Each structure stands twice: as structure tokens, then as C-alpha cells.
Amino acid sequence: MKMCSVFGVSKSGYYDWLKRDESEQRMARKRLTEEIKNIYYKSKKRYGSIKITRELRKTGFSVSERHVQRIMTEEGMKSITAQKFKATTNSDHDKHIYPNLLEQNFKTSGPGVAWVSDITYIWTRQGWLYLASVMDLYSRKIIGFSMSSRMTKELVIQALERAVRHQPPKKGLIHHSDRGSQYASKEYTKILKDAEIQISMSGKGNCYDNACIESFHSVIKKELIFHKDYKTRKEAKSSIFDYILSFYNSWRIHSTLDYSTPNEFEKAYYLKNEAA
Known part of the structure; x- marks a missing residue:
């Protein structure tokens, strides 16, 4: 050669x-x-x-x-895919509806500026299980959630109370939800007012007004729930609890967070501000 x-x-x-x-x-x-x-x-x-x-x-x-x-x-590795799901809350009621303060502005300057809340449902062999979640918009972190066999105001109140304990509200915080009767209830709005949290609600029939939290519920169904056959509500609760705390908040990276996890993104904010 x-x-x-x-x-x-x-x-x-x-x-x-x-x-x-x-x-x-x-x-x-x-x-x-x-x-x-x-x-x-x-x-x-x-x-x-x-x-x-x-x-x-x-x-x-x-x-x-x-x-x-x-x-x-x-190697035959394929990401599991999504399925569509319907809205759950009932906005046909006579309770007071608050204006939309968020107006689809889903980017905030830091944690504790805006929270978004929503309810979704999970089928088990025992019947429906409802999940209420509260997300901090800055980090996309789930800061409060609750599960129950009934879709009541108590369900969303418990999720809110857990969010308040986890991330004590700052002055000017906006809480955004859809117009569901649970979120418009006097008991729920009283907690928000007592904590000096501004109340914001989606426009009628506009799913895009609460897109981030609805996206989370879509993700948890796509990545977990649609691939399970829960025999009991207790089994579903344990599975969802583990997904949110052990995977979604702490391990799952988000493209909107520059491929960081919610916990990493939140921590980076506080470290940056401590150094400033």
C-alpha cells in the first residue's frame, strides 16, 4: 500500500x-x-x-x-406518549369570579411571585381519585398537593394550606386558578385574602389561561397514570406522591428551566441572590 x-x-x-x-x-x-x-x-x-x-x-x-x-x-427505546384528558372543575355557579391578573404571563422574577392551581382526576378500580395541585410559576415546582375520593373545596383547601406552609406567601403574590366552584368558594378565597394573596381566575372556557398547571397534570398522566392499573386509591396516592416528590420536583428536567429540575432552578435563584 x-x-x-x-x-x-x-x-x-x-x-x-x-x-x-x-x-x-x-x-x-x-x-x-x-x-x-x-x-x-x-x-x-x-x-x-x-x-x-x-x-x-x-x-x-x-x-x-x-x-x-x-x-x-x-435499541428500541421510545419515550412514552401522552393522551388527552378533559377539564374537571365546574364553572357554572353563582359565586364571585375574580379578574385575570396573570393574563398568560407565565414568566416571573423569582419564587413566590405567582402560584397556579388546578384539579385533575385518576381512575382506580375503587373509583375516581382527585388530585389538586399548586405550582410555583418560577420554578414549575409543585409546592402543595392533595388527593381525595371527592372533588370538594376541602380538597383544594388542603393543597393550598400545604403550599402556604412550604412557601410562606410574599406580599403581592398572585394565586391563579380556573373558575371552578371549589376555587371560588368563600372558604377558599377567605384563606387567600387572609394571607393577602391576590386572587386571579381564568377567562371562561379558556384553557390557555392556566396552561402551566394543566400541562403538569397532562405530564403526570402521560408519564405515570396512563401506564398504571391502580387497584385502590391508596395505591394511586402512594404512586403519585412518589412521582411528584421523588421524580418531578427533584429529578425531571424542564426545557423551560434550561433543562434544570424545579428544585435545581429554585436553588440556583437563592444562591445567586445570596451572592449578590
Whole structure:
């Protein structure tokens, strides 16, 4: 071979070098595939190629999203998909409706500026289980939630009280929800007023006004609930509790948070302000 004579190496040496290079490439590919699988299964099959690529880069892998997608396809790894769900709360009531203060402005300057709340439902073999959640808009962190077999004002009050304990309200905090009778109840709005929290409600029939918390409920159904067959409400409660605290808040990265978790994003805010 001409190249061998040019560089002064033997043919056998050249082929040994090619084999060694191919072996190193195979080993690198194997390590990458193993790490992709590790992230994929740690996320319980919830992460697709974009989020897995972000996680790989955090650990030092220099890899493209297309390459990750190709490996996932070859290995049969596919992110679980969403299903649609309907609204739950009833806005056909005679209670006072508050104006929309949020007006679809979902970006805030820090934690404790705006909270959003909503209710969704989960089917079990014992019947329906209702989940009420409160999210801090800055970090997308679930700061309060409650579950019950009935969709009552007590359900949303308990979620709110837990949010207040977890993140004591700052002056000027906005609480946004839909127009459901639970959120418009005198008992619920009294708690908000007593804490000097501003009350904001969505426009009639406009799901986009409360998109962030509705998106969370869509995500938990897509990534957890639709893949379960809960025998009891107790089983569902335990599963959802673990998802929110052990996965969603602490491990699941968000594209809107620059691929950080809610806990990481919140912590970064406080560290930055402590240093200032």
C-alpha cells in the first residue's frame, strides 16, 4: 500500500492500528449506549432523545441529539406518549369570579411571585381519585398537593394550606386558578385574602389561561397514570406522591428551566441572590 510506504509503516502495523481504532469506537459506542439506557430507565422511560442528550452533556459526553435518537431507535427505546384528558372543575355557579391578573404571563422574577392551581382526576378500580395541585410559576415546582375520593373545596383547601406552609406567601403574590366552584368558594378565597394573596381566575372556557398547571397534570398522566392499573386509591396516592416528590420536583428536567429540575432552578435563584 502506498500510504504505508509514505509513512514508513508495515501493512500489518497499519491493519493493527485500524482494528485498534475500530475497537475503541465500539467501546465508546457501548459506553454511550449504556449511559443512554441508564438515563432512559432511570426516568422510567419518560425521557426522549432531547432530554437524554442534555443529561449526557452534563456528564461530559459530547454527542448530538440525532446520534442519541439513532441509538435509541436501534435499541428500541421510545419515550412514552401522552393522551388527552378533559377539564374537571365546574364553572357554572353563582359565586364571585375574580379578574385575570396573570393574563398568560407565565414568566416571573423569582419564587413566590405567582402560584397556579388546578384539579385533575385518576381512575382506580375503587373509583375516581382527585388530585389538586399548586405550582410555583418560577420554578414549575409543585409546592402543595392533595388527593381525595371527592372533588370538594376541602380538597383544594388542603393543597393550598400545604403550599402556604412550604412557601410562606410574599406580599403581592398572585394565586391563579380556573373558575371552578371549589376555587371560588368563600372558604377558599377567605384563606387567600387572609394571607393577602391576590386572587386571579381564568377567562371562561379558556384553557390557555392556566396552561402551566394543566400541562403538569397532562405530564403526570402521560408519564405515570396512563401506564398504571391502580387497584385502590391508596395505591394511586402512594404512586403519585412518589412521582411528584421523588421524580418531578427533584429529578425531571424542564426545557423551560434550561433543562434544570424545579428544585435545581429554585436553588440556583437563592444562591445567586445570596451572592449578590
